[in-house]
Amino acid sequence: MSGLHLLGCGSALPGEPVGNERLADRLGLSSAWVETFIGTRTRHFAVDLDSGRVRWTLEDLCTDAADRALADAGTEASEVAFVVLATATPDALMPTVAALLADRLGLDGAAAYQIQSGCSGALQALALADALLAARPDRVGLVVGGDVCSKHLDLDQDFHRLPPDALVNHVLFGDGAGAVVVGGRPRPGSRAVLGHIEHRLAGPGLPPGQRVEWYGTAELSGALRSGTPPGPAVTEDYKAVEHRVPLLARAERDDLLAASGWPPETVGHLLPPQLSGRMTARLASELRAGFEWEPVSCVAETGNNGNALVLLQLERLLPKLDPGRRALVLAVESSKWIRAGCTVEAPHG
Amino acid sequence: MSGLHLLGCGSALPGEPVGNERLADRLGLSSAWVETFIGTRTRHFAVDLDSGRVRWTLEDLCTDAADRALADAGTEASEVAFVVLATATPDALMPTVAALLADRLGLDGAAAYQIQSGCSGALQALALADALLAARPDRVGLVVGGDVCSKHLDLDQDFHRLPPDALVNHVLFGDGAGAVVVGGRPRPGSRAVLGHIEHRLAGPGLPPGQRVEWYGTAELSGALRSGTPPGPAVTEDYKAVEHRVPLLARAERDDLLAASGWPPETVGHLLPPQLSGRMTARLASELRAGFEWEPVSCVAETGNNGNALVLLQLERLLPKLDPGRRALVLAVESSKWIRAGCTVEAPHG
Numbered sequence: 001m002s003g004l005h006l007l008g009c010g011s012a013l014p015g016e017p018v019g020n021e022r023l024a025d026r027l028g029l030s031s032a033w034v035e036t037f038i039g040t041r042t043r044h045f046a047v048d049l050d051s052g053r054v055r056w057t058l059e060d061l062c063t064d065a066a067d068r069a070l071a072d073a074g075t076e077a078s079e080v081a082f083v084v085l086a087t088a089t090p091d092a093l094m095p096t097v098a099a100l101l102a103d104r105l106g107l108d109g110a111a112a113y114q115i116q117s118g119c120s121g122a123l124q125a126l127a128l129a130d131a132l133l134a135a136r137p138d139r140v141g142l143v144v145g146g147d148v149c150s151k152h153l154d155l156d157q158d159f160h161r162l163p164p165d166a167l168v169n170h171v172l173f174g175d176g177a178g179a180v181v182v183g184g185r186p187r188p189g190s191r192a193v194l195g196h197i198e199h200r201l202a203g204p205g206l207p208p209g210q211r212v213e214w215y216g217t218a219e220l221s222g223a224l225r226s227g228t229p230p231g232p233a234v235t236e237d238y239k240a241v242e243h244r245v246p247l248l249a250r251a252e253r254d255d256l257l258a259a260s261g262w263p264p265e266t267v268g269h270l271l272p273p274q275l276s277g278r279m280t281a282r283l284a285s286e287l288r289a290g291f292e293w294e295p296v297s298c299v300a301e302t303g304n305n306g307n308a309l310v311l312l313q314l315e316r317l318l319p320k321l322d323p324g325r326r327a328l329v330l331a332v333e334s335s336k337w338i339r340a341g342c343t344v345e346a347p348h349g
Numbered sequence: 350m351s352g353l354h355l356l357g358c359g360s361a362l363p364g365e366p367v368g369n370e371r372l373a374d375r376l377g378l379s380s381a382w383v384e385t386f387i388g389t390r391t392r393h394f395a396v397d398l399d400s401g402r403v404r405w406t407l408e409d410l411c412t413d414a415a416d417r418a419l420a421d422a423g424t425e426a427s428e429v430a431f432v433v434l435a436t437a438t439p440d441a442l443m444p445t446v447a448a449l450l451a452d453r454l455g456l457d458g459a460a461a462y463q464i465q466s467g468c469s470g471a472l473q474a475l476a477l478a479d480a481l482l483a484a485r486p487d488r489v490g491l492v493v494g495g496d497v498c499s500k501h502l503d504l505d506q507d508f509h510r511l512p513p514d515a516l517v518n519h520v521l522f523g524d525g526a527g528a529v530v531v532g533g534r535p536r537p538g539s540r541a542v543l544g545h546i547e548h549r550l551a552g553p554g555l556p557p558g559q560r561v562e563w564y565g566t567a568e569l570s571g572a573l574r575s576g577t578p579p580g581p582a583v584t585e586d587y588k589a590v591e592h593r594v595p596l597l598a599r600a601e602r603d604d605l606l607a608a609s610g611w612p613p614e615t616v617g618h619l620l621p622p623q624l625s626g627r628m629t630a631r632l633a634s635e636l637r638a639g640f641e642w643e644p645v646s647c648v649a650e651t652g653n654n655g656n657a658l659v660l661l662q663l664e665r666l667l668p669k670l671d672p673g674r675r676a677l678v679l680a681v682e683s684s685k686w687i688r689a690g691c692t693v694e695a696p697h698g
Contacts, residue, residue: 088442088443089442090465090563092560092561092562092563093437093438093465093561093562093563094437094467094557094559094560094561094684094685095467095557095559095560095684095685096465096466096684096685098465099550099684099685099687100557100685102550103550103552103553103554103685106553107550108550108551108553109549109550109551110549110550111473111476111547111548111549111550112550112685112687113464113473113477114464114465114466115462115463115464115465116439116442116445116447116463116464116465117445117463118443118444124460124462127460128462128477128480128481131477131480131481131483131484132477132480134480134483134484135480135483135484150565150567151563151564151565151566151567151568152565152566152567153565153566153567154566154567154570154571155567156570156571156574157570198460199460200458200459200460201448201451201452201456201457201458201459201460201461202457202458203452204452204455204457205452208443208444208449210443210444211441211443211444212441212442212443213441213442214439214441214442214500214563214564214565215500215563215564215565215568215569216499216500216501216502216563216564216582217500217501217502217503217578217581217582218499218500218501218502218503218504219500219564219569220564220568220569220572220578220579221503221505221506221578222503222505223569223572223573224572224573224576224578225505227573229566229569229570229573230569232566233565233566335443335444335445335448336443336444336445336448336449336452336461338448338461
């Protein structure tokens with residue numbers, strides 16, 4: 001069976017889940033409003049909400065997730081030829097989290113790639129792993145995705161003065177990392193085969209649906225001299241997201257069914273794009289299009305942790321995926337409108 | 350001939366070159382000191398040194414370089430299946446420069462990857478392009494590398510109060526982008542074949558030789574409240590760089606000669622790691638190891654523009670590379686110690 005062989009997976013969510021009561025209390029929101037309109041029940045933060053102390057870096061979370069994936073696969077770190085790590089929120093610009101993670105795992109001599117990406121990042125990283133293994137299928141690679149929003153989470157600000165758009169971000173997002181060990185050939189204990197891994201730009205000429213800035217010394221010093229901060233670091237066009245994500249997800253679903261030749265009734269599970277808990281639930285039922293596809297989501301419990309999401313969904317899928325069963329993965333990145341997806345199939349008995 | 354086929358190249362250096370007199374005047378340095386100890390003669394900046402206005406974004410420079418590479422290759426944008434863009438200094442965290450560039454070039458439906466990387470970035474991007482084309486050699490891809498230091502260049506600061514290490518950064522670095530069009534098969538007019546493209550972590554357990562930070566809302570707001578900036582954004586261990594870069598470059602050179610089986614006397618040109626103008630010249634003569642290898646560098650004129658360097662060196666190499674002639678490319682990333690390289694060979698007549 002050709003494709004990318006999934007040998008094991010792991011994840012790392014920092015600390016205890018933060019519920020809506022706790023978060024609403026901290027942000028001065030109504031938890032009922034969060035439950036009803038957002039539908040995300042819990043999320044995890046790498047920063048302590050009371051002290052403001054950063055307890056985990058992205059590197060910490062990615063290393064924990066990778067360690068667990070290697071243990072799950074029964075793979076020694078010395079077997080790993082490359083790492084592809086996807087994130088929108090690296091700990092620093094240099095060195096990369098991918099290189100530091102590889103060093104912590106003892107992968108001397110390995111190739112360490114870091115992809116800058118959003119919600120399509122895990123699939124971009126899987127597509128690269130697929131290409132790297134196609135040439136050398138005997139090798140094993142590590143795909144990691146994660147995000148940490150600590151740097152953009154200003155806990156000392158007056159949340160009562162924030163506009164609703166900015167408040168929503170604090171409710172939607174969460175921190176975490178996921179990892180999978182992949183190979184170019186099946187091994188004893190292979191969990192699933194990923195096929196037709198693709199991602200493509202799908203919004204020609206459209207303005208970005210999301211922007212996330214970073215600041216340098218010049219902006220920081222300028223703000224200090226003038227006493228005024230620059231514009232908001234995170235901006236989203238929620239109307240555009242609500243309008244375009246379902247369109248792109250449907251197009252991706254149809255492409256995957258056509259490319260795989262799978263009759264829809266042979267698919268058992270759907271891993272839908274992860275937005276808010278509420279939008280994801282609605283989108284999943286639209287995308288099932290009348291078929292008995294069981295949705296596999298995580299965002300209502302993990303919050304939107306970007307590049308980790310697809311890997312966390314895969315981790316939840318595997319125990320449910322009986323021999324020979326099939327699933328579809330769909331992801332949409334609203335930053336510059338990318339649609340992405342892949343097929344998943346469990347080995348036959 | 351297998352390998353990655355180089356079909357065309359282009360570059361974009363912002364504005365006029367900034368000489369040492371001009372820079373020394375602006376920074377309150379001695380230009381004689383810069384000439385003697387650094388040896389970099391000119392560099393280009395995306396920001397206007399007088400007004401502080403940012404005149405080019407990284408996206409602008411990468412788009413110009415890519416346009417020129419496509420024209421040089423005689424390739425239509427519609428033929429391009431993917432972009433791999435390498436940078437340490439993206440314009441924003443999201444959307445990526447790779448996606449915005451692809452949109453500006455009209456590459457709807459293409460895959461757009463952005464690698465977070467330093468001086469090994471162009472070779473990392475070429476290695477990924479090689480893997481992506483191995484599976485589908487009929488396709489054409491675009492590899493782009495560039496860096497812009499505007500965000501970390503605070504022109505309003507008092508340069509007289511900076512420690513020497515921080516001042517050196519302003520003399521060493523420059524802005525710019527390079528691009529190449531690559532294919533999995535030779536085409537009429539193919540310029541060269543790149544082989545044995547590799548990069549590997551090569552400093553197990555060692556602290557990073559370079560760190561470049563980014564700041565988020567939390568750090569910015571914290572600085573505004575306290576009135577004090579966080580630590581320096583760019584830190585380098587110049588002693589470690591001076592010690593380790595030659596060691597790693599030699600190891601890479603020896604690996605490439607062994608992997609290619611090329612007798613050293615059949616190699617005509619060497620593209621050495623780009624540090625300061627002075628260190629690069631010394632390193633190049635060490636690395637030639639008694640052979641008649643002509644060094645091809647750019648850093649003394651372009652400044653160290655990170656992810657662009659190898660692509661700018663390739664652009665300078667091609668007009669000198671007669672049919673059947675060979676060259677070696679070496680790069681070292683000091684952030685977390687990566688050595689990288691590839692072979693280059695011009696088609697036979």
